[in-house]
Amino acid sequence: MHVHFLDPYRPRTSPIHALDARIKFVLTAAFILTVSLTPVAAWSVYILLFALILSVEILSGLGIGYVLKRALLALPFVLAALPVIFTLKGTALFTISLGSWTLTASLEGLERFVSVVLKSWLSVQAAIVMASSTPFPELLQAMRAVGIPRLLVGMFGLMWRYLFVLVDEALRLMRARAARSGQSAGAGKRLALSGAEGSGGSVAWRARVAGGMAGNLFLRAFERSDRIYVAMLSRGYDGEVRTLPLVPLTSRGWLTLAAGLFLLLLLLLFGILFWG
Numbered sequence: 111m112h113v114h115f116l117d118p119y120r121p122r123t124s125p126i127h128a129l130d131a132r133i134k135f136v137l138t139a140a141f142i143l144t145v146s147l148t149p150v151a152a153w154s155v156y157i158l159l160f161a162l163i164l165s166v167e168i169l170s171g172l173g174i175g176y177v178l179k180r181a182l183l184a185l186p187f188v189l190a191a192l193p194v195i196f197t198l199k200g201t202a203l204f205t206i207s208l209g210s211w212t213l214t215a216s217l218e219g220l221e222r223f224v225s226v227v228l229k230s231w232l233s234v235q236a237a238i239v240m241a242s243s244t245p246f247p248e249l250l251q252a253m254r255a256v257g258i259p260r261l262l263v264g265m266f267g268l269m270w271r272y273l274f275v276l277v278d279e280a281l282r283l284m285r286a287r288a289a290r291s292g293q294s295a296g297a298g299k300r301l302a303l304s305g306a307e308g309s310g311g312s313v314a315w316r317a318r319v320a321g322g323m324a325g326n327l328f329l330r331a332f333e334r335s336d337r338i339y340v341a342m343l344s345r346g347y348d349g350e351v352r353t354l355p356l357v358p359l360t361s362r363g364w365l366t367l368a369a370g371l372f373l374l375l376l377l378l379l380f381g382i383l384f385w386g
Contacts, residue, residue: 201218287319
């Protein structure tokens with residue numbers, strides 16, 4: 111099976127892959143909600159939630175390293191919560207002087223920041239497992255099955271589909287540029303002696319070329335999107351992607367869903383009762 115490098119789905123033979131997409135979608139949303147509602151500094155609950163998602167990663171056959179490495183991509187975004195260390199009042203830990211400003215870090219602020227980091231990391235892991243074990247069309251069907259509005263699901267589907275078209279257009283432009291470009295050792299030496307950076311020209315020249323390619327890509331993508339939409343309308347598209355009716359959930363599926371929701375509810379109640 112050919113897998114596009116943008117597609118996160120990784121086909122495996124595992125219980126997680128075989129699970130109904132509706133169950134995976136609901137449990138993933140419930141897991142993220144549980145993580146979000148868990149009180150700050152409930153370290154025991156965080157450990158239990160991490161053990162739970164780690165077990166799912168092992169069952170999925172994706173590999174713990176595969177999921178953890180991709181989950182690290184979300185950590186830079188949580189740096190936006192870094193100021194909470196210095197803005198939340200509490201027990202002082204240390205003080206930093208920045209010119210006329212004096213920043214005091216508090217224990218409560220540090221706990222809040224670490225909690226935000228852990229919650230984000232756990233939530234991203236759950237999303238990665240769901241996306242890597244479920245084909246995207248099945249995820250769209252699961253969204254419609256649980257009652258997400260048709261327009262929103264349609265936007266998700268078109269955005270995902272057109273992302274591949276946009277990347278293909280960009281690769282086509284890059285191949286065209288490479289086919290019309292040449293490079294020689296003598297040209298590189300002459301440009302280096304004249305002060306230019308390498309055989310590709312100066313930074314300003316490269317910026318102009320990149321800007322022209324970006325503008326060309328926008329125009330080609332816009333024109334192609336219009337052609338695609340007209341082709342879709344001519345084939346009867348009305349905002350709803352027609353699929354075969356989904357089969358009802360089996361008794362085993364309902365049991366898995368109920369057990370997963372019950373376990374998450376217990377973890378949430380445990381955190382609220384002892385740390386809330």
